[in-house]
Amino acid sequence: MPARPPIPFNTIPILAPLKAEDRAALAPLCELRAYEKGATLFEEGDPALFIHFLFVGRVKIVKAAPDRDLILEILGPGEPVGAVAVFEERPFPASAIALEPCGTVSIPEREFFRLIEKRPEITRRLLAGLTMRLMALNRRLADMTGSVEYRLARLFATLAERLGKGRPEGTFVALHLSRQDIADLVGTTIETAIRVMSRWQKEGIIETAKDGFLIRKMEGLREIAPSE
Amino acid sequence: MPARPPIPFNTIPILAPLKAEDRAALAPLCELRAYEKGATLFEEGDPALFIHFLFVGRVKIVKAAPDRDLILEILGPGEPVGAVAVFEERPFPASAIALEPCGTVSIPEREFFRLIEKRPEITRRLLAGLTMRLMALNRRLADMTGSVEYRLARLFATLAERLGKGRPEGTFVALHLSRQDIADLVGTTIETAIRVMSRWQKEGIIETAKDGFLIRKMEGLREIAPSE
């Protein structure tokens, strides 16, 4: 067996509390995987044999809706991917696709169960993570009733909040999303997404860069979608 | 101190595994509460001081959206109400309103934490419940992109699945919902909800009774909303 790269436990909050002995026991059972941009980690309907933990890159969780698709969430480094499916012992209810080059630690389902059996605090962390996602989903569900422009404004407001960097010209969100992605996030068509984005571009509210978005006028967004 | 009615632990799956001694310790700290139809258990923004467990009746969880309201879920006997807010130590993110006369056992937040501290299997059950709700929400979110008729068909299909009784004339769902409730569930206005419902009535698909709905043609619903 060739030398294996070390598992980056410390970049994964849920696994960070593991002690050295746990890590040593777990490490040989994990797989380290790399995915290119656009690659599929798993597809809706696949059996959930592994739980994946992202340590680099971002992944979108996509559910195929009757007509068009919908992006349920975007996960970043440190987050578990496909945890609920593994926990429920069901096939994945949605697909996971790499938005950027990604790396995951993938733990076989059986090992994962043994792990949470042994370490209750992991369960606690999972619980905390799930409740947060539940509340976020609740919000999104409620937001889905507004206009497309409203939903888009919300989207960029929360993106800016979660991963925006302050800059002299405005707030920069270092995440490339195609117009199609944007449309899938707010549940609309690519054309309308494009229309709103180009209008905002003209109005100097937001600007699309090669590797992300520059929000020039946060107030512009806020007056479209008064944040609560 | 007057004699207190016994706490119906056994009707609440999450609390059922408690042993006699736990129950004896917990009982004096719980409150038994009764709510009339239409009464408010708690309102969006209230501090989450109690976690409630329903043992009779049904409750709707409503979030006030920018323009109209949206019913996030409908909870029945045995289910926890407001668990996530308590767990996150935040104010309730939505309101809970009794759809029918309801009874709850309400446990003070502190006692609840002490409980899950002591009994890890309760945490497990919570986790299982949350993941199920998460998956249900995911589905609903994806469904929100379809037409109103599609969403309504989905609504009644899942209602029939969850609490429908077989009858010679069709499937009966013993749950009274006003047109406004129906509209809030699928995120539309009362008028369109009424329109679709009366058309379906004419087409002999569904019928509104005093105390619920009678679905005469499940196939009628299925061909509008092919269930996965």
Added chain:
DNA sequence: CGTCTCGTATGATCCCGGTCATGGGCCGAA
């Protein structure tokens, strides 16, 4: 170099569904 594909952009058209208005049945209060 052409051309093929992919993402972006924009206009024309049409329809679902939101809004406004009106009316009817039912029930409890005066």
Added chain:
DNA sequence: TTCGGCCCATGACCGGGATCATACGAGACG
């Protein structure tokens, strides 16, 4: 009985956004 609410129902109107069609720039590749 009459009045005032509340819920259900139906019609007229109009606008946001989906759909269809077309076009343009950029990178990939023979």
